[in-house]
Amino acid sequence: MEKLDFTAALPEFKEKTYNIAEFGAVSGGLILNSRPLQEAIDFAAGHGGGHVLVPGGLWLTGPIELKSGVDLHLEEGALLLFDKSKEEYPLHITDYEGTRRIRAISPIHARCAENIGITGRGIIDGNGHLWxxxxxxxxxxxxxxxxxxxxxxxxxxxxxxxxxxxxxxxxxxxxxxxxxxxxxxxxxxxxxxxxxxxxxRPVMVELTHCSRILIEGVTLQNSPAWNLHPLFCDNLTVRNAWIRNDDSAQNGDGLDLESCQFVEIDRVNFDVGDDAICMKAGKNSEARRIKGPTENVYIHDCTVYRGHGGFVVGSEMSRGVRHILVERCTFIGTDIGIRFKSAAGRGGVVEDITIRDINMVRIPGEAILFTMGYALKTMKNGTLSIEAPEDAEDLPEFKNISISRIYGRDIQWGIRIDGLEQMPVHDIHISDVALQAKHDIDIVNGKHIFFKNINIKG
Structure with a gap:
């Protein structure tokens, strides 16, 4: 997608504020506030919506459900800290890593909600290190x-x-x-x-089949698994936010955007333990039974510090990923800069993606990587195993992708493309690249790969 041709519709909220303290919430971190916080949300939703205010202070809570018409607004100085207990985190079946999975309920969750927000200058902490x-x-x-x-x-x-x-x-x-x-x-x-x-372990913020969502200003940090996971959502805006996890955080992704459309990610900072800005669309034949590509996404002016990848597609991309524009982003110390990954068995098509004006430094892997040989290593009885494709004939496809004006220093590999013999990575245009890297370009199973004005020096 060379040019933006959509806008993400913003939610509208009633100009009414409901302070959680008025519903009995007590700050200080010693009193559990799950009930008054949920009562404030429910009351606001039942009266036409509005802003549920979390004032400055330390507020301990269990999981909460966002409802239509409600903006959860954290004042500067507010820290919303999620407790951990078996009683408050029942198990349910949801989508995780592209398939139906058992998970504990997410600390913040919403399903089939419209006009919802998480805004303000406060911090939401999932206490993920306990999980x-x-x-x-x-x-x-x-x-x-x-x-x-x-x-x-x-x-x-x-x-x-x-x-x-x-x-x-x-x-x-x-x-x-x-x-x-x-x-x-x-x-x-x-x-x-x-x-x-x-x-x-739950995703910290899970939004499923929701519409017109705004996440603005807040810090989302220390998630038990992924940090922010919108699934089958539309008209989502995330702007001027921080998304954080320790670099050691297992499955500590930043944003996993899955089967969503009409999305803008604007001036968001990421510092995480796994992939930072990640486009997903379900995994393998199970996912392909339901239509729902990730499409019409605009990502711009973001900064990524630690992370397995700065901008990532996959590896779960079986419903397709398309019509994406990424521009004016900076990656500082991510394992890989731009990362496309999939594997035999996924199926699905990744296409019509434009990435431009990216600066990156201190990248121990590749500046640009396409791989169809990605397979998640799992542990069974203490032994590593590689997940086998469900159907080796279901081949993923990367095509019609444009990458330009990429600049970086202190990089291990410039560009690597690793396709499948049966389905090469094809019709990729890479231009105006200037990198200081130990290795330049390596291509295996690539077809119609076009380079223009490439300067990679050791």
């Missing part, structure tokens, strides 16, 4: 020994090194394994998983 497993190679020896002292019996030795779980229930949940939803009815699967609730 997340950890891998030894991401920590210093001193940090790792501290984890051993906290929970010495929840370690597992793997080919990647030790893996630590923060609780015995999460550890036992891993050993027990996730019930197979393709072989069990949902009720039975949830019953089997229930004793190990915190193994099923």
């Amino acid at each position: 997340r497993m950890a891998k030894e190679f991401k920590f210093t020896s001193r940090e790792w020994e501290e984890k051993r002292s906290v929970s010495p019996d929840t370690f597992l030795s793997t080919e990647e090194g030790e893996v630590w779980y923060p609780t015995s229930t999460a550890f036992e949940g891993f050993r027990y394994g996730e019930p197979d939803l393709s072989k069990l009815d949902d009720v039975k699967a949830l019953e089997m998983a229930a004793p190990y609730y915190d193994y099923y």
